[in-house]
Amino acid sequence: MSAVATAAGQELLATKDLSAYYGEREAVGNVSLSFPRKAVTAVIGPSGCGKTTLLRCLNRIHEVAFEARVKGRVLLDGEDIYGGDVDPMAIRRRIGMVFQRPNPFPTLSILDNALACAGKGLNRRQKMECAERALHAAALWDEVKDKLRTSPLRLSGGQQQRLCIARAVAAEPEVLLMDEPTASLDPIATAVIEELMARLTDEFTIVAVTHNMQQAARVSDYSAFMLADEHGVGRLIEVDETGKLFTKPSDPRTEDYITGRFG
Amino acid sequence: MTVAALRYGRLKRRRAYGWLGIALALFCAVLAAGALLAILGYVVVQGVAAINWDFLTQLPHPIGVPGGGVANGIVGTFIIIATAMAIAVPIGLLTGIYLALFGRGPIPEALRFLSDVLSGVPSIAIGLFAYAVLVAPLKHFSAFSASFAFAMLMLPLLVRTSEQAIRSVPQTVREGALALGMSNFRATVGIVLPTARPAIITALLLAIARVTGETAPLLFTAFGSQYWELNPNNPMAVLALQVFNYAISPYPNWQAQAWAGAFLLVAAVFVLSVGARLMLSRAMRGLES
Incomplete structure (x- = not known):
């Protein structure tokens, strides 16, 4: 795993022996994985391999589910986010998340969605600037600048997803987690979001889950391949620079997957 | 074969x-x-025949004097229900939030059970309770004691329906708010609750409809009055009570007024139910998109 070695030291986020459970069921087992700064790391694998659960552990949203718990550590800048005195709310401000299906807040306007977790204590003008910056960053500003006060539900699915990205970006996090951000979108909207992801790495460290291998190849710098073992526990099989993982995988199971032999 | x-x-x-x-x-x-249609039709036919402008705007006339109305009862009904809402809505809504957020475990289960039991208690027993705690010790009937009884009737309905309303908001909306670093409470009150608003308003309308026609708990709480009475500390006229008193009276013109009052009550509940339906269909549409 040479990529991990070269990335060591510049990793912003890392898991150490991370296992995640729903009640007694272990969904992710002993994953140690580093996410280099200002790069896109894709987590790929077939359905049910635990990749979404892994992602949800990274901002402590996993523990919102009933009887969900975690073993092991997740280090953000060297600090364990599961440490005893760490407030999950503070962690979620530093690690934003975009979900599989666009989930704009239906009762807030487009503007208020963008400002849902930013702009506290700012005056009107500063708020507008903050919202504009976030919507620009999400490549949505030009499409919504004339209807900021309207409902987000009138936007297309792709626009709604970019609004969710803007909402996350506005909080100025360090890491952006994306859970199959294009799974519910058409190819054109997908292309827009993929282009956006490449641009967002100027500022953010991105971890994206996808079961679309072409997408991982297109947008990511590093790729991690996960697979469920015979007990249904998600395991990390290998991680490498995306180019290498897709051309010269070191594990035969990775090769089987990327050549389409299963999943 | x-x-x-x-x-x-x-x-x-x-x-x-x-x-x-x-x-x-x-x-x-x-x-x-x-x-159902026969009951409705009979009330409408009898009620429309007896209803007129005086009925809606005048005070009751003394026995033997024809005419008069139930204006004080209409106003009294509004006052008593509004006061009951002021008591029951905050408690019911917050309990519903609590159950929706921390829905599992012995305490929430016990709360749900108690609320189901309370919703099954006959309204006359609740009226008796209000009499025992608010009328007997103070030694006088009062509109407030009726509001208290109504609040107890509304409470279980509000608790369960607001819990359902909050639960009907997709988990993704809640997680979206939490993922932005909002506190559990702020995510619920700021994001989830407004999303559930049409369903919650439906719950309020149904709670009002539930008590609008209640008469039994009023007999020994609000008691009734022949006069304009706006002070909740005094006995007050209530429409349902007037219907009851007029209906069992031997005077044909009072009996006619009872039908008119029944018609008003049925119309009010009908409007509330239709309004609740409309709100609910709006809520469903909002959640689909």
């Missing part, structure tokens, strides 16, 4: 049974709807 003929014979029988079942179900449905 060939196998085919045998099967055909069974088929005919099965088909006949099928039709019989459908006919029976249809007959019962017509019976149920017919009973």
Whole structure:
């Protein structure tokens, strides 16, 4: 795993022996994985391999589910986010998340969605600037600048997803987690979001889950391949620079997957 | 007999049974709807005949003096229900939030059970309770004691329906708020609750409809009054109570007024129910998109 070695030291986020459970069921087992700064790391694998659960552990949203718990550590800048005195709310401000299906807040306007977790204590003008910056960053500003006060539900699915990205970006996090951000979108909207992801790495460290291998190849710098073992526990099989993982995988199971032999 | 003929014979029988079942179900449905329509129709016919402008705007006249109305009862009904809402809505809503957020475990289960039991307590028993704690110790009837009884009637309905309303908001909306670093409470009150607003308003309307026609708990709480009474500390006229008193009176013109009052009550509940339906369909549309 040479990529991990070269990335060591510049990793912003890392898991150490991370296992995640729903009640007694272990969904992710002993994953140690580093996410280099200002790069896109894709987590790929077939359905049910635990990749979404892994992602949800990274901002402590996993523990919102009933009887969900975690073993092991997740280090953000060297600090364990599961440490005893760490407030999950503070962690979620530093690690934003975009979900599989666009989930704009239906009762807030487009503007208020963008400002849902930013702009506290700012005056009107500063708020507008903050919202504009976030919507620009999400490549949505030009499409919504004339209807900021309207409902987000009138936007297309792709626009709604970019609004969710803007909402996350506005909080100025360090890491952006994306859970199959294009799974519910058409190819054109997908292309827009993929282009956006490449641009967002100027500022953010991105971890994206996808079961679309072409997408991982297109947008990511590093790729991690996960697979469920015979007990249904998600395991990390290998991680490498995306180019290498897709051309010269070191594990035969990775090769089987990327050549389409299963999943 | 060939196998085919045998099967055909069974088929005919099965088909006949099928039709019989459908006919029976249809007959019962017509019976149920017919009973409801008959009641409604009778109240409307009798009520419309007796209702007039004086009935809506004047005070009751003394016995033997024709005319008069139930204006004080209409106003009293509003005051008592509004006060009851002021008591029950905050408690019911916050309990609903609590159950929706921390829905599992012995305490929430106990709360749900208690709320179900409370919703099954006969309204006259609740009226008696209000009498025991608010009327007897203070030694006078009061509109407030009626509001208290109504609040107890509304409470279980509000608790369960607001819990359902909050639960009906997709988990993704809640997680979206939490993922932005909002606190559990702020995500619920700031994001989830507004999303559930149409369903919650539906719950409020149904709670109002539930108590609008209640009469039993009023008998020994609000008690009734012949005069304008706006002070909740005094006995107050209530429409349902006036209907009751007029209906059991021996005077034909009072009996007619009872029908008019019943018509008003039915109309109010009808409007509330239709409003609740409209809000609910709006809520469903909002959540789909």
